[in-house]
Amino acid sequence: MENIYTEINTASRTMRSQMSYQKALSQYRSVHGLSRISWVTWGVVTGTIIIWCVTAYQFALATGAHNAHDIIAAVMNNAINIQDKDNNALSSVLIAFGAKDNDLILQGQYWRFVTPIFLHANLLHLGLNMLNLAVLGVFLERLVGHIRFLLIYVTTGIVSIIASFYFMPQEISVGASGAIFGLVGTYSVFVLMHRRAFRKGGIPALLWLIIVIAGNLSIGFFVPNVDNYAHLGGLLSGCLLGWWFTPLYTLTQDNTLIDKHSLSRRWPLALLTIAGTLILAIIARLFIGG
Numbered sequence: 019m020e021n022i023y024t025e026i027n028t029a030s031r032t033m034r035s036q037m038s039y040q041k042a043l044s045q046y047r048s049v050h051g052l053s054r055i056s057w058v059t060w061g062v063v064t065g066t067i068i069i070w071c072v073t074a075y076q077f078a079l080a081t082g083a084h085n086a087h088d089i090i091a092a093v094m095n096n097a098i099n100i101q102d103k104d105n106n107a108l109s110s111v112l113i114a115f116g117a118k119d120n121d122l123i124l125q126g127q128y129w130r131f132v133t134p135i136f137l138h139a140n141l142l143h144l145g146l147n148m149l150n151l152a153v154l155g156v157f158l159e160r161l162v163g164h165i166r167f168l169l170i171y172v173t174t175g176i177v178s179i180i181a182s183f184y185f186m187p188q189e190i191s192v193g194a195s196g197a198i199f200g201l202v203g204t205y206s207v208f209v210l211m212h213r214r215a216f217r218k219g220g221i222p223a224l225l226w227l228i229i230v231i232a233g234n235l236s237i238g239f240f241v242p243n244v245d246n247y248a249h250l251g252g253l254l255s256g257c258l259l260g261w262w263f264t265p266l267y268t269l270t271q272d273n274t275l276i277d278k279h280s281l282s283r284r285w286p287l288a289l290l291t292i293a294g295t296l297i298l299a300i301i302a303r304l305f306i307g308g
């Protein structure tokens with residue numbers, strides 16, 4: 019009798035998980051017009067590319083380029099690896115546009131906890147990050163909605179810069195990779211919460227995510243100028259926000275599926291997230307600056 023009850027209970031949890039998972043995946047189809055488009059993702063991608071074009075132009079001018087041919091040559095010569103002779107020029111331009119620089123943050127330029135998320139060093143850096151953001155962002159924005167996606171992306175990006183500020187104080191840091199790791203962490207928790215909706219209890223899917231995360235983090239041990247502390251900060255904060263904000267649908271008594279993690283129900287946690295991020299930045303500032 020006990021075994022029968024256990025089997026029924028397991029089957030019931032599996033069914034609830036499958037319903038929640040399918041509802042979360044299909045929810046975006048119930049809206050119309052611009053609401054169906056992942057406009058936050060495309061807006062961030064477009065804005066980041068425009069910002070890179072401006073910084074790349076300024077960098078080329080700083081290296082002595084005076085015409086279109088020289089500007090393109092300067093950008094392409096540094097598209098994959100930054101040339102040693104151009105490193106100082108690039109650093110100066112990125113710092114001017116808002117790169118994470120601990121000395122300037124300690125002088126009161128706290129907006130540098132945000133602006134590095136939208137800056138990139140070269141074409142390869144930009145291309146890889148924007149490709150990952152476009153692929154993962156479109157899917158995840160459909161899953162969680164525009165406002166939750168924006169909250170997760172910006173918050174995990176800021177936390178990644180805070181982690182870099184504290185653990186890598188000597189480095190000039192830019193890039194969206196910390197925020198993208200945050201999106202990976204968020205999706206990983208969504209899969210974990212809905213593991214019964216996947217085959218074999220979600221173990222293959224979770225193992226694959228672990229391999230992807232470990233593989234990307236391992237790059238930082240072999241490739242210079244990769245800030246793994248920022249990646250870890252984004253990943254861990256993304257996991258926490260995923261636990262709080264990714265969709266989790268339950269069936270009400272009138273057979274209606276409602277999202278327990280919607281912002282309309284979890285707005286106090288959203289405010290706590292914003293306040294907690296500010297407090298984390300203050301704590302890091304106090305420990306670094308004294």
